[in-house]
Amino acid sequence: MPLFQKAVFHTTVANLRDLPADSQREVAFAGRSNAGKSSAINTLANHTRLAFVSKTPGRTQHLNYFTLGEGKYFVDLPGYGFAKAPEEIRSQWEGLLAPYLRFRPPLVGLVLIMDSRHPLTELDLQMLDWFAQTGKPIHILLSKADKLTRQEQALALREVQEALARISDNCSLQLFSSLKKTGVAEAEAVLGGWLGLEPKAEALPPVGLRTEKAARPKNRKAIGWSARTAKAGEKPAEK
Ligand code: GDP
Numbered sequence: 001m002p003l004f005q006k007a008v009f010h011t012t013v014a015n016l017r018d019l020p021a022d023s024q025r026e027v028a029f030a031g032r033s034n035a036g037k038s039s040a041i042n043t044l045a046n047h048t049r050l051a052f053v054s055k056t057p058g059r060t061q062h063l064n065y066f067t068l069g070e071g072k073y074f075v076d077l078p079g080y081g082f083a084k085a086p087e088e089i090r091s092q093w094e095g096l097l098a099p100y101l102r103f104r105p106p107l108v109g110l111v112l113i114m115d116s117r118h119p120l121t122e123l124d125l126q127m128l129d130w131f132a133q134t135g136k137p138i139h140i141l142l143s144k145a146d147k148l149t150r151q152e153q154a155l156a157l158r159e160v161q162e163a164l165a166r167i168s169d170n171c172s173l174q175l176f177s178s179l180k181k182t183g184v185a186e187a188e189a190v191l192g193g194w195l196g197l198e199p200k201a202e203a204l205p206p207v208g209l210r211t212e213k214a215a216r217p218k219n220r221k222a223i224g225w226s227a228r229t230a231k232a233g234e235k236p237a238e239k
Contacts, residue, residue, distance in 0.1 A: 005047075007045035007074060010065040012062045013064075015096070016099055020065060025073075026074070028077055028101065030113070031112060032080055032121060035079070040113050040141055040143060051064075060078060068195070072196075098130075108136065109191075111141060112139070137194065139173070140173035140174070141175075142173060144179070161173060
């Protein structure tokens with residue numbers, strides 16, 4: 001089962017005082033409008049329309065919280081880059097986004113989505129520079145990777161990697177495609193680690209099962225489990 005499959009819309013926050021009080025850990029998603037942020041959240045949650053809640057009237061300029069259970073959240077930040085009045089941009093940034101990103105204790109890291117064909121726009125660089133100062137990690141998804149050839153993908157990875165090395169040493173990156181569902185396991189590993197969510201137990205090899213099975217051969221349930229594990233290519237731990 002995908003790690004974030006339990007994600008459901010929780011709330012929209014327009015004021016800092018309304019941030020969920022029960023949050024233990026949360027990961028924020030940022031990116032230019034149209035970079036593929038909603039699609040990436042939907043893909044990670046294995047849900048076709050989850051993050052499109054954030055695109056409904058009245059919610060586009062706010063923080064949209066998706067609960068993953070157990071006090072863990074994804075937070076969808078407003079997409080940036082669309083022409084807005086300077087006054088509107090400033091008040092949103094100073095009143096909500098900047099203090100949220102800088103001072104929110106449960107925020108454990110930022111996922112920045114950049115279109116792999118046009119990464120590192122001026123606003124992306126501003127966001128990276130600014131968030132890097134918090135000391136918290138940044139993970140970059142180079143989205144829509146299906147639109148690039150393998151060679152272009154390798155080039156995009158290398159170019160962005162080089163630029164990141166100049167900005168922060170707490171930054172990782174990967175290719176991602178919501179269309180082809182590629183890069184999902186890699187993203188799950190990083191975000192699951194940040195959130196303290198481990199891959200589900202049933203996906204792991206049952207420790208010591210071989211010994212137990214030998215001792216109690218009539219335990220059909222255990223045998224079935226073992227067969228499924230073997231099919232998935234997992235090798236039970238040796239004693
Ligand atoms: P957002 O504004 O950052 O939330 O971007 P959306 O997730 O709404 O995506 C913007 C556009 O890019 C939509 O037309 C999506 O269908 C398209 N898109 C998103 N992800 C992918 C992808 O992985 N591959 C391709 N080919 N198109 C994508």
